[in-house]
Amino acid sequence: MMPNPLSRLRKGHMARRGGLAVGFLAFALAPIFVGSNVTTMGILTEAVIYALVVVSLNLLVGFAGLVSIGQAGFLAVGAYAAGYSANHLHLALPLELLLSGILAGLVGFILGLPSGRLRGHYLVIITLGFGLAVPQIALEATDITNGFTGLSISNTQFGPIVMNSPRAMYYFAFVVVAISMMLILLALASKSGRAIMAVRDSEAAALAMGIPVARTKVIVFTLSAFFCGIAGDLFAHFEGLVTPADFTLALSLFFLAAVIVGGLGSVGGSIVGALVLVYVQTRSASVGGYSEFIIGAAVVVVLMLFPEGLASIPALLGRRLHLTRGVAELPGPDAVEPGEVSSIIAGADPGEHQGGVNA
Amino acid sequence: MLELDGVSLSFGGVRAVNNLSFEIPDGQITALIGPNGAGKTSILNVISRFYTPQHGRVTFDGKDLLQLPPSEIIDVGIARSFQNVALFKDLSVVDNLKIGTDHRSSAGLFSNMFRLPRAVKHERDARREAEEVLEFLDIEAIAERRSGTLSYGHQKLVDLGRALVSRPKLLLLDEPAAGTSEGLKAWLATKIKEIPERFGCAVLLIDHDMLLVLGVSQKVVVVDFGSKIAQGTPDEIRQDRRVIAAYLGEES
Numbered sequence: 001m002m003p004n005p006l007s008r009l010r011k012g013h014m015a016r017r018g019g020l021a022v023g024f025l026a027f028a029l030a031p032i033f034v035g036s037n038v039t040t041m042g043i044l045t046e047a048v049i050y051a052l053v054v055v056s057l058n059l060l061v062g063f064a065g066l067v068s069i070g071q072a073g074f075l076a077v078g079a080y081a082a083g084y085s086a087n088h089l090h091l092a093l094p095l096e097l098l099l100s101g102i103l104a105g106l107v108g109f110i111l112g113l114p115s116g117r118l119r120g121h122y123l124v125i126i127t128l129g130f131g132l133a134v135p136q137i138a139l140e141a142t143d144i145t146n147g148f149t150g151l152s153i154s155n156t157q158f159g160p161i162v163m164n165s166p167r168a169m170y171y172f173a174f175v176v177v178a179i180s181m182m183l184i185l186l187a188l189a190s191k192s193g194r195a196i197m198a199v200r201d202s203e204a205a206a207l208a209m210g211i212p213v214a215r216t217k218v219i220v221f222t223l224s225a226f227f228c229g230i231a232g233d234l235f236a237h238f239e240g241l242v243t244p245a246d247f248t249l250a251l252s253l254f255f256l257a258a259v260i261v262g263g264l265g266s267v268g269g270s271i272v273g274a275l276v277l278v279y280v281q282t283r284s285a286s287v288g289g290y291s292e293f294i295i296g297a298a299v300v301v302v303l304m305l306f307p308e309g310l311a312s313i314p315a316l317l318g319r320r321l322h323l324t325r326g327v328a329e330l331p332g333p334d335a336v337e338p339g340e341v342s343s344i345i346a347g348a349d350p351g352e353h354q355g356g357v358n359a
Numbered sequence: 360m361l362e363l364d365g366v367s368l369s370f371g372g373v374r375a376v377n378n379l380s381f382e383i384p385d386g387q388i389t390a391l392i393g394p395n396g397a398g399k400t401s402i403l404n405v406i407s408r409f410y411t412p413q414h415g416r417v418t419f420d421g422k423d424l425l426q427l428p429p430s431e432i433i434d435v436g437i438a439r440s441f442q443n444v445a446l447f448k449d450l451s452v453v454d455n456l457k458i459g460t461d462h463r464s465s466a467g468l469f470s471n472m473f474r475l476p477r478a479v480k481h482e483r484d485a486r487r488e489a490e491e492v493l494e495f496l497d498i499e500a501i502a503e504r505r506s507g508t509l510s511y512g513h514q515k516l517v518d519l520g521r522a523l524v525s526r527p528k529l530l531l532l533d534e535p536a537a538g539t540s541e542g543l544k545a546w547l548a549t550k551i552k553e554i555p556e557r558f559g560c561a562v563l564l565i566d567h568d569m570l571l572v573l574g575v576s577q578k579v580v581v582v583d584f585g586s587k588i589a590q591g592t593p594d595e596i597r598q599d600r601r602v603i604a605a606y607l608g609e610e611s
Contacts, residue, residue: 183472190471190478191461191485198447198458205445208407209521210433210462219468265449 019268027174031167041166043282045173045238051274052177052231054258055184055267056224062264064220065200066115067124070131071255074225076138076247077104078232083151083242084144093158097176100233101226108225115221116214131252135244150243153236173234180227185267196220261302263309272310360385360561361529366415368401375401377585383529386555388562390576394605398585399565400442403531407439408432433462436528440535444514448507452517455506456489459524492524512539523558530562536571544571551575573597
């Protein structure tokens, strides 16, 4: 009997939605359990903000196949925009977030312009240059960035609400990140997301299907930078001080490592990747100079165990428990007997027309 | 509907297509055959606008195709399959097919992200149309599988389905049955025969398999070394001495 394909479609969607709901609840309820611990709340807030950065980077690296090692640059643009807005423009928080995103998105758009023509290593070098240039520019443009000293932000405020507790700061970041992730997931599950992944998998087929390849790459860069800029805004409010030293190459590589540990092309994986690496970073901070070495070792161990990242664990488990079907069981149109071939192809009488031509 | 007029294409000193002219009539299956390296795929790539010929004209319903970028060819109603299946391998089968419908949606990133009405409507239409084609090709059961994990035969079907779901006026099929089992080949032949009536489009079919080609097509164009050496109905082609000679040179 033919299995109903619709039921299987719904099952897959429900599993994914279930995972989303569980993750959402876990983050929403976390302060109830650890809310009294200021340090833990801080780590959790950082993890939530970094999760958005890592997801935004995964849009480029995992979903579009465009490797960037300058993501901290977009984070910096968003953070400085937040610092400047808070000190000079005094915008309402949602407007300020939007402005930071748009500014970073604009930078992403410009950086993405050559991506239509540049491939592989060349594009990587451009993002590297960008990531290295941003802190330098921040050092020099003292009128806006206050140079080495940095920009400080006091009291994050949304209307009458002043976010002066770690718990309030966490929820602020959580809500913004949750909304951003939702929008990213919706974009990915649409024509736009399919176009991004299509360009990654086959440019020729994407063109033949009417997808403007170069424009799609620029759109991904803009989108990635936009959400990274929003994360930068959150970062500024969370840290309270934005300095050029915050946005190192090491930070960009940390984000890239989180993308890979979580799994290329997986939003859930990126969230887990960010959590795991922030946790490892925090735990290893106490052993001083070895922190980066320990993070590196953790990345190696995860990738040796799960080459496709932590996001591949559910699928691996499913296969182990025989929840997914093997290829051999799949029905298909291979059911025609080889003997019938010539009669089907040539019409009623296959013997008649087999002159000198056909093989 | 599609007309090639004196098309020549060279790569450096190598002439891949030589002063080629032919026409693809509406609603029929036209086959383009010829020995290996005869220039068949080059001709398809000219029509898809992957290659720009040095000479000649390519028109479709009176429109000059050579003025268009490759990403706009599907908008005039020409879709294609690929000889070595170029699927979006990390996407599910149904998503591969949905991409075939996406060129018809005017919804941009913003509409899609906020699920504005036209984005929602397109998603619904895309799914329904993808399911229709999955059913036509008898591959509903693999709808949610990652296309890169499928057998070669299934991949060929998804490749065909992705082009078909775009509702083209002209479907270009580059060796749709190459490398598949005898059983699948026969099944494909019956399906290709059904396409013009069921989907209201013309088909340009490239294949090596003379049995398949002569069995399904109404018109055959034979090329060798980039030039047309014969043209006619399958029956006429079977009798053509030059065709027999060209093929005997390579296979018997």
